[in-house]
Amino acid sequence: MSVPQYSASFSFFSFQFPSCLFLFFIIIVAATSSSPCLANVVTNNGTRRHRQLSVDYYAKTCPSLEQLVGSVTTQQFKESPVSGPATINLFFHDCFVEGCDGSILIASKQGSKELAEKDAEVNRELRVEGFETVRKAKEAVERKCPGVVSCADILAIAARDYVHLAGGPYYQVKKGRWDGMISMASRVEPNIPHANDTVDQLIKLFNTKGLTIQDMVALSGAHSIGFAHCKHFVTRLYNYKGKGQPDPNVDPKLLNALRMYCPNYGGNMDIVAPFDATTPFVFDQAYYVNLQKKMGLLASDQALVLDPRTKPFVQEFANDKNKFFQAFAAAIDRLSLVGVKRGKKHGEKRRDCSMHS
């Protein structure tokens, strides 16, 4: 497993302030089974329907699909490792709005009153590298298997590749999703979790997608890699709950470090901090270990260790990487089946993922 040079694991506390800390704060300009399975699909209106997806769905029509996507993800990961977190987050944001149907990839139509999902406020932070990965992978797939493979399936495969490339578990991706016909910015807000959501709100939201508390805690482990903009955690640093004090559940050294880069007023809006201060490019269980040390970045991350419903899972995953990997693989499999569409009546196969066909 090759991990990019600057992603070597280092300890937050071994850092000298302030000279080395910049490594953690990057200014980003620009923003298992092969038999068919019965997916328990939750549709937008909450009803459940059974639809079939399978690991070998494209065995006849596009047998080299996984290699084609894999060549793009491997290359992208080498050239720009942030493509990993970018694509995993993109997949999550796709699945939670209209289901895993590529609706996030649609570009807004010029002059149209309703913006597409990708232009909703929370989605404007999604990095271009995720969209680029899907675009390049789709191009490679279209050259070999024109008009056959959905964008939604390509995104699901690419997200899996990056989890594995970053050191996480390898799992089989079930395929056979069709691309969705609806992409509306107004549908995004109520379906995407926020950094200041309570555990109760998070549990409820994940539950509406058919995901359990354990799934939610395991999937949050995706924050083992990637970065967040200051605005998502700045109130924790200065004015937690409007009381003019920092959140008592932030480790003092982390607090100081984060304050240096995220001033209370007038900071650079492009500055981001790593979710996992110890191994920000390695998909491992350090995220959960850090939560136990008050080193969670978002209030919603730290809250997982403070609530009795989620804390036992945090402890289990912190202590046992294999348990985390197993739970993550099972949870992302369930995530990847949320709201999937099958057939011409409900979906499309786009050639250009950013446009309806």
Ligand code: HEM
């Ligand atoms: C549990 C509720 C969750 C909340 C409140 C949450 C919130 C956030 C926020 C605020 C960011 C930073 C966005 C930015 O500043 O650009 C972020 C980034 C990220 N999220 Fe989550 N998230 C949650 C669950 C998930 C899940 C389930 C996954 C995937 C399975 C995920 C994967 C990621 C990744 C990989 C990033 C980093 C993106 C990058 O560096 O480009 N998150 N999340």
Ligand SMILES: [Ca+2]
């Ligand atoms: Ca979607």
